[in-house]
Amino acid sequence: MIAADVIIVNKLGLHARAASRLVNCASGFAAEIEIVRGTRSVNAKSIMGVLTLAAALGTELVIEADGPDEQQALEAVVALFQDRFGEDE
Amino acid sequence: MTLALTGHAVARGIAIGRCHLVERNELDIGEYRIGVDEVEREIQRYRNAVEAARRQLEELAGRVIQNVGIGAGEIIQTHVLMLGDSKLQDSTEQHIRREFCNAEWALQMQLEQILSEFRSLDDAYIRSRGEDVAQVVRLIQNKLNEEAADKPFENMPDRLADTLVISSELTPGELAILHERGVGGIVTEHGGPHSHTAILASSFGIPAVMGVRRAQALLREGETLVLDGGLGVVYADPDEAIHSHYHQVQRITRRFKKSLEAIRDLPASSLDGQLISLQANAERPAELQLAREQGANGIGLYRTEFLYLQGAPPEEEDQLAEFASAIELLGGIPLTIRTLDLGADKSTDYLDFSQLRRCTNPALGLRAVRLCLRDTDLFKTQLRAILRASALGPVRCLIPMLTSVQEIRMVRFLLDEAREELDARSMAYDPDMPIGGMIEVPAAALAIIELAPHLDFISVGTNDLLQYALAADRVDEQVAHLYDPQHPGVVRLLRYIFREANASRIPATVCGEVAGDRQYTRLLLALGLKDFSMHPGRLLEVKQVVRETDIPKAKAALTRWFNTTSTETGSSLLKVIDDSQRSG
Known part of the structure; x- marks a missing residue:
């Protein structure tokens, strides 16, 4: 298993559109991908799980990936966070 | 007597029309055992x-x-x-x-x-x-339960242009169907401003009021309603005063839209006869299509980040295929492709966590061309795709976030390598494809004289440039008030950029949000800008302002403002320029 820290840098946080893009991206990999906020952990391939994290601007999260393509999965998910989920803000 | 019902103002706009109540059938969910x-x-x-x-x-x-x-x-x-x-x-x-x-x-x-x-x-x-x-x-x-299912559209007319639909609630999907049928406006009893139906109504441009209590019981099928989505009010049986007020508001809005339609095929030339180039920022097929329909002179900013957010980095062929379909859609107008502008550290050693944490300020970190110059394989793959696209139609290549001449030299070196690699494979490209730089870093803006000899054009990314110049993040609500395009320092910076670019004889574009905001159009014209690139939905609004502007008068007003600004700090620059247009 590998992991990386991310900080939410888009203004709206993990709102529905960003969450959808995250779930779509994560679902493209075989690896299990978990998003951890404090003591809570959700499946990155579950839209409802990701939404209930209620992660706003500035929230620190840990992404964990475990599986054959964990490296690419983690890179793709981290890139998505840093690119503000493709939003301008 | 007029009945006024209030709710959440979720989507602006006025709708006047006939009331249609949606009959909803609540499913009765029971429990039963199965074997x-x-x-x-x-x-x-x-x-x-x-x-x-x-x-x-x-x-x-x-x-x-x-x-x-x-x-x-x-x-x-x-x-x-x-x-x-x-x-x-x-x-x-x-x-x-x-x-x-x-x-x-x-x-x-x-x-x-x-x-x-x-x-x-x-x-x-x-x-x-x-x-x-x-x-x-x-x-x-x-x-x-197909037989017992809720069928809200069963008794609804196919065309809803002059109809206001009243329902206990609406899902985003149902709203999309109403939109296809041209619904005039919507009122719901449940749902609030954060609901997806509300967000969608706003992007469809359907006036909507939500959370109106007992709307179904108080409103009558077929009666005339007036809906003000901006105020969050729906009037039943409106009296004469309300009726005529809203009719007039509607007339003014329609006239504005019609005035935009009327100039769709007319040139963007100012009152004093200067032809201004209006381009679009677009990458998705729907946006490219819209850009053409609205008469864009080109695509001034085609972002490529979306290609990189699907797992593995895109291959040369995948990128070329995207560019080729864009070129085909554009039918001959130029396409300016911006190279990767991601902020992520995607080089192979990026999973070195200590390094990832060190990137505490992504806006000032390893991003855009800085990242590309570090991961040269990733960058050259894209450069080859862009070069090959240049054989298919008029293509320009735009490098984001340039800071120094050294970076341009490195980009040009990699471009030469990419060309040699294509030559070895006998692949065609345009040897004269223009290479431009995005001016976002304030120090680069002040070094236009040094950068210009190495570039074929510049594009000013005002969103980032202003953010860096004012040291204020425009999406941070606590400091957003400092993000002001009229700040004298910003205005001087922009004037310097356009003046020096002009003196160096390289064309300049602005592709940030101010380019598509009609209230800044005259200011940019006064500063000497001749090429704007914006969201395609804004092209006609900006064209309208261009066509109503006398540029020499606006320039004179700007000069006067610079000379008096120290004594009259309170006067709004935009107003001064607008006023200059009225005087004979």
């Missing part, structure tokens, strides 16, 4: 219903993306993701297996559990996503 031998059949029945719901929503999402845009379609796609979410699907199937009950009931039990999770959250926006889950579950339940 052990019926479990697999029940699960299959459940899966079929989910599949039917998915087909319906995906088809709708596809139409919305095509006709309205990707953002609106994504809202409906969120519901598709919820349909297949393991939290719903797996646990519903487990419930059927464990409790030997019908699928509708198992689904209801899961819904209640998920809703209680959402209700416990502090964030009002996220909390209201529980509504989306409830809507998705109801859709599946309706698919499980």
Whole structure:
């Protein structure tokens, strides 16, 4: 298993559109991908799980990936966070 | 007598029309036992219903993306993701297996559990996503019971242009169907400003008031209603004063839209006869199409980040295919492709965590061309794709976030390598493809004289440039008030850029948000800008201002403002320039 820290840098946080893009991206990999906020952990391939994290601007999260393509999965998910989920803000 | 009902003002606009009440049929969800031998059949029945719901929503999402845009379609796609979410699907199937009950009931039990999770959250926006889950579950339940299902559109006319639809609630999918039928406005009893239906109404441009209590009971089928989506009011049986007021507001709005339509095919030339180039920022097919329809002179900013957010980095051929289809859609107008502008550290050693943490300020870190110059294989793959695209049509290459001449030299060196690699493979490209730089770094802006000899054009990214120049993040609400395009320092910086670019004889474009904001059009013209690039939906509004501007007068007003600004700091620059247009 590998992991990386991310900080939410888009203004709206993990709102529905960003969450959808995250779930779509994560679902493209075989690896299990978990998003951890404090003591809570959700499946990155579950839209409802990701939404209930209620992660706003500035929230620190840990992404964990475990599986054959964990490296690419983690890179793709981290890139998505840093690119503000493709939003301008 | 006029009856005024109030609710949440969720989508601006005026609608006047006939009231249509939607008859909704609440499904009665009961629990019944099934035999052990019926479990697999029940699960299959459940899966079929989910599949039917998915087909319906995906088809709708596809139409919305095509006709309205990707953002609106994504809202409906969120519901598709919820349909297949393991939290719903797996646990519903487990419930059927464990409790030997019908699928509708198992689904209801899961819904209640998920809703209680959402209700416990502090964030009002996220909390209201529980509504989306409830809507998705109801859709599946309706698919499980086709005969008893809720059919809100059964008694509804096909054309709704002069109709206001009143319903207890509406899902985003239902709203999309109403939009296709040209609905005039909507009123719902439930749902708030954070609901996806509200967000979608706003992007469709449908005036809407939500959360109007007892609307169904108080309004009558067929009566005339006036709806003010900006105020959050719906009037029934409006008196003469209300009627004529809103008719006039509607007339003014229509006249504005018509005045824009009227100049669609006219040139963007100022009153004093200067021809201004108006380009579009676009990458998705729908936006490219819109850009052409609105008469854009080219695509001034084609972003490529979307290619990099699908797992593995895109191959040269994949990128070329995207560029080629854009070129084909554009039918001969130039395409300016911006190289990768990601902020992520995607080089192979990026999983060195200590280094990742060190990137505490992404805006000032390893991003855009800085990243590309570090991961040269990634960058050259893209450069080869762009070069090959240049053989297919007029293509320009734009390098984001340039800081120094040294960086341009490195980019040019890599371009030479890319050309040699293509020569070795006998691939065609335009040897004279223009190379431009995005001016976003303030120090680069002040070094235009040094950068210009190495570039064929510049494009000023005002969003980032202003943010860096004012040291204020425009999306941070606490400092957003400092983000001011009229700040004298910003105005001087822009004047310097355009003046020096002109003296160095290289063309300059602005592709930030101010380029598409009609209140800044005259200021930019006064500063000497001749090429704007903006969201394609803004082209006509900006063209209208260009056509109503006398540029020499605006320039004179700007000079006067610079000379008096130290004594009259309170005077608004935009107003001074606007006033200059009225004097004889």
